[in-house]
Structures are given as structure tokens and as C-alpha cells.
Amino acid sequence: MTVWDRPEPPTRPVPLDRERIVAAAIALADEGGLEDVSLRKVAARLKAGPMRLYGYIATKEELFDLMVDEVQAEILPETQPGDWRETLRVLAHRTRQAVLRHEWLADLLGGRPTLGPNGLAVTEARLAALDGLADVDTVMRAAETVSAYTTGAIRREVANLRAERATGLSKSDWQRANGPHVTRMLATGRFPALEKAVHDATHVDAEESFEVGLDWVLDAVAAKLARP
Amino acid sequence: MTVWDRPEPPTRPVPLDRERIVAAAIALADEGGLEDVSLRKVAARLKAGPMRLYGYIATKEELFDLMVDEVQAEILPETQPGDWRETLRVLAHRTRQAVLRHEWLADLLGGRPTLGPNGLAVTEARLAALDGLADVDTVMRAAETVSAYTTGAIRREVANLRAERATGLSKSDWQRANGPHVTRMLATGRFPALEKAVHDATHVDAEESFEVGLDWVLDAVAAKLARP
DNA sequence: TATCGGAGCAATACAGTGTATCGACATGAG
DNA sequence: CTCATGTCGATACACTGTATTGCTCCGATA
Numbered sequence: 001m002t003v004w005d006r007p008e009p010p011t012r013p014v015p016l017d018r019e020r021i022v023a024a025a026i027a028l029a030d031e032g033g034l035e036d037v038s039l040r041k042v043a044a045r046l047k048a049g050p051m052r053l054y055g056y057i058a059t060k061e062e063l064f065d066l067m068v069d070e071v072q073a074e075i076l077p078e079t080q081p082g083d084w085r086e087t088l089r090v091l092a093h094r095t096r097q098a099v100l101r102h103e104w105l106a107d108l109l110g111g112r113p114t115l116g117p118n119g120l121a122v123t124e125a126r127l128a129a130l131d132g133l134a135d136v137d138t139v140m141r142a143a144e145t146v147s148a149y150t151t152g153a154i155r156r157e158v159a160n161l162r163a164e165r166a167t168g169l170s171k172s173d174w175q176r177a178n179g180p181h182v183t184r185m186l187a188t189g190r191f192p193a194l195e196k197a198v199h200d201a202t203h204v205d206a207e208e209s210f211e212v213g214l215d216w217v218l219d220a221v222a223a224k225l226a227r228p
Numbered sequence: 229m230t231v232w233d234r235p236e237p238p239t240r241p242v243p244l245d246r247e248r249i250v251a252a253a254i255a256l257a258d259e260g261g262l263e264d265v266s267l268r269k270v271a272a273r274l275k276a277g278p279m280r281l282y283g284y285i286a287t288k289e290e291l292f293d294l295m296v297d298e299v300q301a302e303i304l305p306e307t308q309p310g311d312w313r314e315t316l317r318v319l320a321h322r323t324r325q326a327v328l329r330h331e332w333l334a335d336l337l338g339g340r341p342t343l344g345p346n347g348l349a350v351t352e353a354r355l356a357a358l359d360g361l362a363d364v365d366t367v368m369r370a371a372e373t374v375s376a377y378t379t380g381a382i383r384r385e386v387a388n389l390r391a392e393r394a395t396g397l398s399k400s401d402w403q404r405a406n407g408p409h410v411t412r413m414l415a416t417g418r419f420p421a422l423e424k425a426v427h428d429a430t431h432v433d434a435e436e437s438f439e440v441g442l443d444w445v446l447d448a449v450a451a452k453l454a455r456p
Numbered sequence: 457t458a459t460c461g462g463a464g465c466a467a468t469a470c471a472g473t474g475t476a477t478c479g480a481c482a483t484g485a486g
Numbered sequence: 487c488t489c490a491t492g493t494c495g496a497t498a499c500a501c502t503g504t505a506t507t508g509c510t511c512c513g514a515t516a
Binding site for chain 2: 120124128136140144156190194202212213216217221224
């Protein structure tokens with residue numbers, strides 16, 4: 001019985017694990033957005049049948065949870081700076097940067113509690129930064145307030161960014177970017193304050209306005225920490 | 229040719245308009261969440277074929293936009309209170325209440341720019357409250373910061389609410405509500421600050437923590453308005 | 457070593473989705 | 487009365503998440 005007579009052994013399936021699955025899903029989402037992530041496509045990237053994934057995840061939502069947690073690892077800074085304020089600021093900025101790298105994150109952020117290891121680690125980092133500076137309740141309120149601002153601001157930024165991309169690519173001109181509709185609405189005179197704001201506001205880039213708002217919120221936190 | 233010989237005239241289709249379509253979609257979403265809203269089901273409620281809707285909307289996303297704008301009408305207060313701070317506070321609270329009435333709004337809030345008439349009106353109300361109290365840029369930053377906090381906080385609240393509902397119905401006990409997983413994670417000792425917070429924090433209801441965080445942010449705004 | 461149980465996997469199937477296409481038909485204009 | 491027009495419904499397509507089913511191979515047991 002020579003080699004030539006014996007058939008090749010059947011090709012063993014590519015080994016799989018959650019890490020590989022999540023990586024494939026993230027790659028897909030990075031390329032084409034969240035709606036491009038289908039279990040079939042993810043499986044195809046791994047040269048596997050769609051049903052194979054159900055050995056590792058029970059539902060597509062779970063895959064999303066894993067994706068979010070995976071990316072949250074990028075948020076944790078390698079070295080913790082000393083100041084509580086600096087720590088919170090860095091965490092917020094790194095969150096923003098992670099979302100800009102993975103825009104689909106904006107669709108998921110805040111949508112479910114982040115209970116994965118990295119999500120918990122981020123929460124821990126926020127709380128640790130404030131630990132001992134006030135009573136527990138104040139600390140929690142502070143952490144949650146900063147985090148609420150962060151996710152809210154980032155979401156709006158991405159929303160605007162997408163809208164700009166959708167309406168041609170005119171970036172600087174607000175009115176033109178939003179098409180004739182907004183212009184027409186403003187012309188009705190029913191939105192005088194908005195009209196003034198749109199007309200007179202100096203355009204600042206997104207990062208700076210994120211930063212400014214964040215600073216305000218941090219100021220508020222600082223004020224509350226001062227008086228326990 | 230008597231009446232009996234003549235066939236009935238063909239039943240004319242039920243007249244349709246965006247208002248009716250949006251109302252049907254909102255009703256569906258209120259009952260079963262956003263994912264229960266399918267063009268087929270919406271159309272069925274109106275005794276129409278699915279394709280009929282495409283005379284009024286070009287895409288499902290547009291339907292969502294219309295839904296959001298419709299519900300935003302509920303946010304505008306009937307009478308404007310005097311104080312800028314009170315105005316912003318009321319707007320935030322009414323936003324929260326609207327989301328609690330229509331939980332699906334949490335999935336959409338902040339996801340796209342709100343360019344509909346009611347959305348613009350809400351923005352206008354926010355800006356109008358601050359109008360003249362500082363330069364335009366500061367006013368915009370203030371409005372956006374408050375709104376970022378609001379949407380972020382509400383989203384987290386709804387996320388937690390859903391998670392609680394999903395894990396049995398134990399509401400007060402954080403650890404039990406989140407199942408053994410979080411308990412086990414905390415037991416690793418890798419999240420000391422989180423552990424302390426979970427253990428020692430006095431449970432305050434969602435509305436109160438929303439209110440407190442909001443007040444902090446409003447304090448921050450007040451401070452910036454003071455010095456132009 | 458032969459057999460068997462069980463696990464992992466692929467194929468198939470199903471109910472449902474958003475939307476393009478097209479043919480019929482009622483309606484208003486000439 | 488005829489004809490063009492535009493609206494509506496049916497059909498169709500490509501695709502989704504997931505349940506079910508049966509095969510096939512691996513390792514443990516007799």
C-alpha cells in the first residue's frame with residue numbers, strides 16, 4: 001500500500017476560538033460597518049460554516065458584546081498618570097480615539113452594560129482614579145457623569161461625521177453639508193437662536209469641542225470633590 | 229341591470245400618509261421594541277402591502293428618523309419657564325421621560341443628527357435658553373455638553389434597566405442581578421475600587437442620579453456663563 | 457484491537473427581512 | 487370613449503439569524 005494508494009486524510013477543520021471569531025468580526029466591522037457583520041461572513045472569513053460559531057457564542061448579540069470588550073482593551077492606558085483629573089481625561093480621550101478607529105463602536109457604546117473583563121477594567125480605572133477623594137457615592141456619581149458625557153459626546157460626533165460623509169463631502173460649510181432642508185428650515189424664522197448659532201459660531205474641530213466640554217464636566221467634578 | 233347584477237366597486241385602498249405610518253411604527257416599537265418594527269408589520273397594521281410604504285419613505289432608516297422626530301415633540305414643554313437653568317433641566321428631564329415612555333428611543337438617540345422639525349425645535353429651545361448669556365461659541369458648547377450628558381446618561385440607564393429585566397427581576401441587589409459572573413470577577417481582587425463601590429454605595433434610584441449628574445453639569449455651565 | 461458512545465461539525469431548512477421590479481388597474485385628461 | 491399616468495399589489499431576490507438533523511471522526515472502554 002504506497003502513498004499513492006492511500007487517500008489523503010480528511011482535512012481537519014481550522015481550529016477556532018472566540019478570539020479568532022471576534023477578530024474576524026471586528027475586521028469586518030472596521031471595513032464595512034456594523035451592518036456588514038453577519039454570522040455567515042464572519043464564519044466565511046474563518047473558512048467555517050455559519051453554525052460552527054454557535055459553539056462559541058449563543059447569539060449575535062453576544063458576539064457584539066465580545067467585540068466591544070475586545071476593543072475596550074485599547075482604552076486602558078499603559079501607564080497610569082498620577083492626577084485623578086488627568087486619568088479621567090486620558091480615559092475619555094482614549095475612548096474617543098478607540099471609537100474613531102472603530103466607528104461601529106459608536107453604535108454599541110452605552111447600549112449595554114459593559115461586564116466583560118476589559119469593560120470592568122475601564123470602570124475600575126475610572127473609580128480607582130477617584131478613590132479616596134470623596135465618599136463612595138460621590139465617587140460613583142462622578143465616574144458615571146464623566147462617562148455619560150463621554151459616550152454622549154462621542155456618539156454625536158460620529159453621527160455628525162457620518163451625516164457629513166453622506167451629504168457629499170463638504171465638511172466646513174454646515175448649511176451646505178446639511179443640504180437645502182436645514183437652510184429652508186432656518187429661513188422660516190422659527191429657529192432664531194439656532195440660526196444665529198449656525199451663522200455666527202466659529203467652527204472648531206471636533207476634538208477641541210470634545211475637550212472643552214470634557215473640561216467643564218471635570219471642573220464640575222472637581223468642585224464636588226472639594227467639599228465632601 | 230339591477231343592483232344585484234352589478235358587482236360592488238373595488239375596495240379603494242385605505243388612504244395613507246406619513247403620520248399614519250409613523251404612528252403605526254411607534255405603536256409597534258412601544259409594544260415590542262425596535263426590532264419588532266418591520267416594514268411588513270407596519271404596513272399590515274395599515275392594511276396595506278409592504279411596498280406601499282415606499283411611496284412615503286425611501287428606506288427603513290428614514291422611518292426611524294420620522295419616529296424619532298415625532299416623539300421629540302413630547303419633549304418640548306408647553307410653557308417655557310424663565311430661568312435658563314430651569315429650562316435646560318426641564319428639557320433634559322422631559323427627554324428622559326420620553327425615552328422611558330418609548331424605550332426604543334434609547335437605541336436611536338444620538339445615533340443621527342436630529343434635523344426634523346421637532347428635533348430642531350428642541351435644539352432651538354436649548355440655545356434660546358442660553359441666548360445672550362455668553363458669546364455664541366460658549367452657548368453652543370454649553371448646549372452640546374448638557375445634551376451629551378443627557379443622552380449618555382439616559383442610554384446607560386436604559387441599558388441597565390434592560391439588563392436587570394433580563395436577569396430575572398431582582399432589582400435592588402446589584403450582584404445578584406448581574407449574576408454570578410460579576411461576583412466572580414470582583415472576587416478576583418483585580419477590581420478593588422469597583423468592588424468597594426458596589427459593596428458600599430447606597431442605592432439611589434435612577435431618576436435621582438440622573439438629576440444629580442445633570443446638576444453638576446449645569447453648575448459647570450453656570451460657571452462658564454459667569455465669566456464670558 | 458474492536459466496538460461504541462459522544463462530541464463537533466456541515467448541510468439543510470425555515471421563517472423572516474429590506475427592497476427592486478413589473479404588471480394590472482383605476483383615474484383623470486383629451 | 488380612449489389613452490396616458492401614476493399608484494398599488496404581487497412576485498421575486500438576496501440575505502439574515504438560528505433550529506434541526508445526521509454524519510463523521512476521536513477517544514475511551516471492553
